Amino acid sequence: MIALKSPSEIAALREAGRVVANALAAVRAHAAVGVSLLELDRIAATVIADAGAVPSFLHYQPRSARTPYPAVICASINDAVVHGIPTDYRLADGDLVSIDAGAHLDGWCGDSAISFTVGTPRPADLALIAATDRALAAGIAAARPGARIGDVADAIGTVARLEGYGIMADHGGHGVGRAMHEDPSVPNEGRPGRGIALEPGLVIAIEPMLIASGRDDYRTDRDGWTLRTRDGSRAAHAEHTIAVTASGPLILTAA
Structure with a gap:
């Protein structure tokens, strides 16, 4: 069931999104050669706690997972x-x-992701990240009243495929609200003009996941959580939670 959000609820989601944006900014600022992933997790935990929010990922366990997720951030x-x-x-x-x-703040969720390099970057990695960000921007731009989910999916997929990148199979965005994952699903590839109509008040996370080799398949690590490209090629992930409004898409997880 898809629940449209009121203007006041979107404002509350924006505050949760701001917490997530600040946590990601702090992690990115601290990330450098020699820094551990656990250090980055602690930094995000501190930012979220200082804002009076709670981490949405910690102890999260969907039906597909054997064990609860054990950390505040995902670090891939x-x-x-x-x-x-x-x-x-x-x-x-x-x-x-x-x-x-x-992060959840006052019962509302924000969800966002960024990709970046540390140290001396590989040009191919910078191109992959830039394409992932462009795919995200294209998906957001397509999320207008009267459009359909398929228009968002097509916008994302077109950017990825034209640049020769793979799109992680069977994964995409989702609705966001009181829960981190709500209806509807938001595919990263699809046919324009198909799927549910986008109405003001719809809040969704749009999140392209692109693979450098052009392949779409992946494997799951023994930890039951980490998803890796099957061929060992590099990948990038970008995500924003957005609201569909009468005047167009509103990014709720911007800094």
Whole structure:
């Protein structure tokens, strides 16, 4: 069931989104060669707690997961696409880092992700990240009243495929509200003019996950959470929670 949000509820979601944006900014500012993923997790936890919010990922356990998620952020490195668990791994020169974070504030959720490099970047990684950000921007721009979910999916997929990148199979965005994952699903590839109509008050997370090799398949690590490209190629992930409004899309997880 899709629940449209009122203007006051969207304002509350914006405050939750601001907490997530601040947490991601703090993580990115601290990330450097030699810094551990657990350090980054602690930084995000501190920002979220100081804002009076609670982390949405910590102890989250969907039906598909064998165990609850054990951390505040997802930290996915190089060939890890999403859901990487922070460990004592220390960032190395040239690593491609994807950080996903969520927080609940006053019962409302924000969800966002960024990708970046540390140390000396590989040009191919910078191109992949830039394409992922462009795919996100295209999906957001398509999220207007009267459009359909398929228009958002087509906008994302068109950017990825034209630039030769793969799109992680069976994963995409989702509705956001009181829960982190609500209806509807938001695919990263689809046919324009198909799917539910976008109405003012719809709040969704749009999140392209692109793979450098052009392939779409992935594998799951033994931890039951980390999803990696099957061929070992690098991946990038970008996400914003947005609201559809009468005047167009409103990004709720901007800094």
